[in-house]
Amino acid sequence: MQGTSKLPKGVLLALGLLITILLYLGLPSLPQPLIWTWNSDNVTILAGLTHSNSSIFYREVQPLHKPHRLEVVLLHGKAFTSHIWQQLGTLEKLSRRGYRAIALDLPGFGNSFPSPAARTEAGRADLLDQVLQDLKVKKPVLVSPSLSGHYALPFLMRAHGRLNGFVPIAPTFTENYTQKQFSDIKTPTLILYGALDKGLAQESLQKLRHLPNHSTVKLQDAGHACYLHQPHDFHDALLTFLDKLS
Incomplete structure (x- = not known):
């Protein structure tokens, strides 16, 4: 009987390499840590994944000057990502x-990857809590527009003592809590909303106004994403609030 012929080693190596490449191309890509440098403004943005199962991607700016004690954590709405705060x-x-x-x-x-924890109120609070721990954020000011209320409000209700301040911008999920629950929270709060937002801003304001230590800023000629429509006025209001806290 004639023996089976063997393939040359070079061919086997080539086939192995091809299979490896095909397997690699077939795997889902993972977010990679990135570094952006704005040389003209001497600002460096660090971005990467936290070292936990929280699967949260973040952009971070370290203070250019001697830092205040305040840390500011910015969430985002449904139509945006963290990039909006850079933009x-x-x-x-x-x-x-x-x-x-x-x-x-x-x-x-x-x-950021989808997370099973995001399906429940407690899970979302846990997720945000874990991310803050991963980033070694001690007592931040939490900025929460629109959809991000699903994360910020459960965290506020559970751990408001760990916040230096709260900045809700027409957040969702306010209807899930009572007037009494809001009135028990002493966290300094800046309520921001656009004058043209007749929907979610007005609905959320009905509950947020019961926060005992709050101020309100209405941005004229601005809709739901008021920070996008009137960025100058938004930044003025936010920085004024932060400066008073610090």
């Missing part, structure tokens, strides 16, 4: 004022 210059403005600024991609947005 508007919010991260840079906070940094120049001496604040540590961190913008998060919520699970399933931007470079």
Whole structure:
């Protein structure tokens, strides 16, 4: 009987390499840590994944000058990602004022993976809590527009003593809590909303106004994403609030 012929080693190696490449191309890509440097403004944005199962992607700006004690964590709405705070210059403005600024991609947005924890109220509070611990954020000011209320409000209700301040911008999920629950929270709060937002801003205001230590700023000629429509007025209101806290 004639023996089976063997393939040359070079061919086997080539086949092995081809299979490896095909397997690699077939795997889902993971978000990679990135570094952006704005040389013209001497601002460096660090972005990467936290070292936990939280699967949160973040953009961080370290203060350019001697830092204040305040840290500012920015969430985002349904139509946006953490990039909006870079695009508007919010991260840079906070940094120049001496604040540590961190913008998060919520699970399933931007470079963050979806997370099973995001399906429940408790899970979302746990997720945000874990991310803050991963980033060694002690007592931040939490900025929460629109959809991010699903994360910020459960965390506020559970751990408001761990916040230096709260900035809700027409957040969702306010209807899930009572007037009494809001009135028990002493966290300094800046309620921001657009004058043209007749929907969610007005609905959320009905509950948020029961926060005992709050001030309200209505941005004229601005809709639901008021920070996008009137960025100058938004930044003025936010920085004024932060400066008083610090």
